[in-house]
Amino acid sequence: MKAFSYVDAANEKDALASLGTERNQVLAIGGGMDLLGMMKDYLVQPVRLVNVKRLDATIARTPDGGLRIGSAVRLIDLIEHADARRMYPALVELAEQVGTPQIRNAGTVGGNLNQRPRCWYFRNEEFHCLKKGGATCFSVNGENQFHAIFGEGPCHIVHPSNLAVACLAYGATFRLAGPSGAREVEAEQYFQMPDHNLYAENVLQPNELLTHVTLPAPMAGLKSAAYEVRFKQAHDWPLAFATAALVMEGQTVKSARIVMGAVAPVPWRANEAERALAGKTLSEETAGRAALAAVQGAQPMSRNAYKVRVARTAVTRAILKAGGMKVV
Amino acid sequence: MAPKDETRSELDERSGVSRRFFLKTVGAGGVAASVIDGLQEALPHAQEAGTAAAPAAIGPGPVPITLNVNGQRLSLKVEPRTTLLDALRNHAGQTGNKRVCDRGSCGACTMIIDGRTRYACSTLAIEAQGHDIRSIEGLAKGTVLHPVQQAFAEADGMMCGFCTPGFVMSAVALLEKNPHPTVEEAKRALDGNICRCGTYVRVLEAALKTKGVARG
Numbered sequence: 001m002k003a004f005s006y007v008d009a010a011n012e013k014d015a016l017a018s019l020g021t022e023r024n025q026v027l028a029i030g031g032g033m034d035l036l037g038m039m040k041d042y043l044v045q046p047v048r049l050v051n052v053k054r055l056d057a058t059i060a061r062t063p064d065g066g067l068r069i070g071s072a073v074r075l076i077d078l079i080e081h082a083d084a085r086r087m088y089p090a091l092v093e094l095a096e097q098v099g100t101p102q103i104r105n106a107g108t109v110g111g112n113l114n115q116r117p118r119c120w121y122f123r124n125e126e127f128h129c130l131k132k133g134g135a136t137c138f139s140v141n142g143e144n145q146f147h148a149i150f151g152e153g154p155c156h157i158v159h160p161s162n163l164a165v166a167c168l169a170y171g172a173t174f175r176l177a178g179p180s181g182a183r184e185v186e187a188e189q190y191f192q193m194p195d196h197n198l199y200a201e202n203v204l205q206p207n208e209l210l211t212h213v214t215l216p217a218p219m220a221g222l223k224s225a226a227y228e229v230r231f232k233q234a235h236d237w238p239l240a241f242a243t244a245a246l247v248m249e250g251q252t253v254k255s256a257r258i259v260m261g262a263v264a265p266v267p268w269r270a271n272e273a274e275r276a277l278a279g280k281t282l283s284e285e286t287a288g289r290a291a292l293a294a295v296q297g298a299q300p301m302s303r304n305a306y307k308v309r310v311a312r313t314a315v316t317r318a319i320l321k322a323g324g325m326k327v328v
Numbered sequence: 329m330a331p332k333d334e335t336r337s338e339l340d341e342r343s344g345v346s347r348r349f350f351l352k353t354v355g356a357g358g359v360a361a362s363v364i365d366g367l368q369e370a371l372p373h374a375q376e377a378g379t380a381a382a383p384a385a386i387g388p389g390p391v392p393i394t395l396n397v398n399g400q401r402l403s404l405k406v407e408p409r410t411t412l413l414d415a416l417r418n419h420a421g422q423t424g425n426k427r428v429c430d431r432g433s434c435g436a437c438t439m440i441i442d443g444r445t446r447y448a449c450s451t452l453a454i455e456a457q458g459h460d461i462r463s464i465e466g467l468a469k470g471t472v473l474h475p476v477q478q479a480f481a482e483a484d485g486m487m488c489g490f491c492t493p494g495f496v497m498s499a500v501a502l503l504e505k506n507p508h509p510t511v512e513e514a515k516r517a518l519d520g521n522i523c524r525c526g527t528y529v530r531v532l533e534a535a536l537k538t539k540g541v542a543r544g
């Protein structure tokens with residue numbers, strides 16, 4: 001990788017003061033599990049890195065009974081946090097599935113949410129694709145078996161973050177700190193489709209940092225779960241996955257939030273599935289119908305039609321698992 | 329072609345001298361003098377951020393660092409981009425942990441930092457300062473193997489041996505926390521290591537058979 005200078009920022013203020021306004025010139029380093037790979041492959045060549053591991057690394061209760069997770073919290077600490085597991089099981093289960101033990105021991109929450117796409121054309125130095133300022137998306141006529149089944153392009157990545165999907169399902173907000181103060185952005189507004197923002201995957205500006213994830217207090221009757229389908233159990237990203245957050249009254253679903261992962265350039269909220277499930281008694285049949293609704297608008301590419309089926313299954317099983325029902 | 333940087337130059341083996349021989353002969357530091365002297369930093373700085381002074385940046389040239397490796401203090405001079413693995417292999421002659429993928433995807437470089445396994449190829453050496461680093465070199469006491477190493481030898485848990493140091497470190501980290509893991513627990517703890525020769529069955533056997541591992 002190209003040489004860079006390094007700032008060991010003692011806190012948020014110092015870290016912010018070290019950033020700049022030009023994209024990819026100065027970058028934050030959390031665990032480095034994504035960033036160093038990008039740099040070794042010359043996909044980004046920052047002149048300076050700013051350590052953000054000394055930002056808030058705690059998980060704290062909020063006054064309303066939710067949790068506030070510092071961006072410097074490592075995945076392993078989130079996984080081992082008893083309150084987080086009890087209150088937001090889907091988030092913790094998804095953290096548990098990330099990569100490998102070594103990655104979870106190093107990777108941070110901030111880094112996970114801001115990691116860059118894994119499209120193999122994007123990750124290959126030789127392909128100057130749209131996202132890198134080139135003229136073509138190579139996935140369209142190329143190897144697109146792991147690409148998006150939702151979205152109009154022009155870039156067809158799937159968002160790589162496990163945690164992002166659970167953040168949407170639980171209605172999390174992100175605190176973004178910048179030179180002129182901090183703003184709170186809903187997780188759902190944070191991630192951006194490529195037709196809005198081709199060169200980045202979210203609204204974060206180069207001179208801003210994501211400092212906290214705030215999860216609202218679980219509503220009474222909230223039951224939630226995640227279900228992932230993976231080709232390999234470790235060292236890889238899921239083929240498709242889903243998170244279901246159901247507000248239950250007995251066996252009736254009062255309301256639901258269903259979000260799919262690895263199917264679109266952003267965590268993909270399945271509004272139709274949520275509507276299909278609301279007011280229904282939870283059963284294999286109602287879960288299956290909701291899942292069908294979830295993939296209704298899918299537009300698979302030349303080699304990834306199989307993902308529609310995988311996503312559908314993931315939604316069915318996430319719903320059943322959330323409801324405490326047997327998942328076959 | 330001049331090597332683009334340290335990462336690439338290490339892969340460049342046209343000299344006919346074995347890389348390890350070369351590195352050990354040149355000795356620590358010699359290889360460090362890298363290509364980027366005079367690299368200018370174009371600096372977006374505090375002015376834009378509207379804050380007082382930005383904290384000082386170090387590098388991009390070599391900077392002095394101190395690492396605590398296997399209980400010993402190690403003073404080196406490396407660039408901020410140097411990984412912990414390269415710092416130990418290329419600047420301290422500790423070539424026990426292997427560099428295979430250099431992308432956090434195989435586990436050959438696994439070390440134990442503050443009690444947890446980490447990919448040393450994906451950890452900056454400057455960031456490893458102030459932490460308790462344990463590498464494969466720290467396990468054997470003289471000629472007496474660590475119980476995990478002994479178990480690997482007895483179970484014949486290696487073929488080419490490139491993945492072995494990493495697997496041993498992952499097994500040590502597991503057994504220090506959980507001396508009697510179930511098969512599932514052991515598999516999960518070893519998930520982050522890959523063996524191209526396919527020694528998994530015996531690696532698992534070794535991890536499960538090892539007795540008497542305690543941090544000491």
Ligand SMILES: Cc1cc2nc3c(=O)[nH]c(=O)nc-3n(C[C@@H](O)[C@@H](O)[C@H](O)COP(=O)(O)OP(=O)(O)OC[C@H]3O[C@@H](n4cnc5c(N)ncnc54)[C@H](O)[C@@H]3O)c2cc1C
Binds near residue numbers: 034111162236433
């Ligand atoms: C083999 C392998 C398998 C993996 N599998 C999975 C998987 O299944 N699921 C998954 O979700 N991930 C997976 N990952 C990605 C893994 O890198 C992340 O999960 C990890 O959490 C990244 O965290 P980090 O702290 O190391 O990020 P870093 O590499 O330090 O940072 C990643 C990016 O985020 C930016 N950043 C870091 N912190 C902040 C902040 N506070 N504010 C703003 N920007 C910031 C950095 O500048 C950089 O661009 C895998 C990685 C590998 C190598």
Ligand code: SF4
Binds near residue numbers: 154
């Ligand atoms: S999907 Fe996006 S990142 Fe991948 S080749 Fe197309 S434009 Fe590039």
Ligand code: FES
Binds near residue numbers: 430
């Ligand atoms: S060399 Fe570090 S994980 Fe492969």
Ligand code: FES
Binds near residue numbers: 487488489491524526
């Ligand atoms: S023994 Fe050859 S890679 Fe594992």
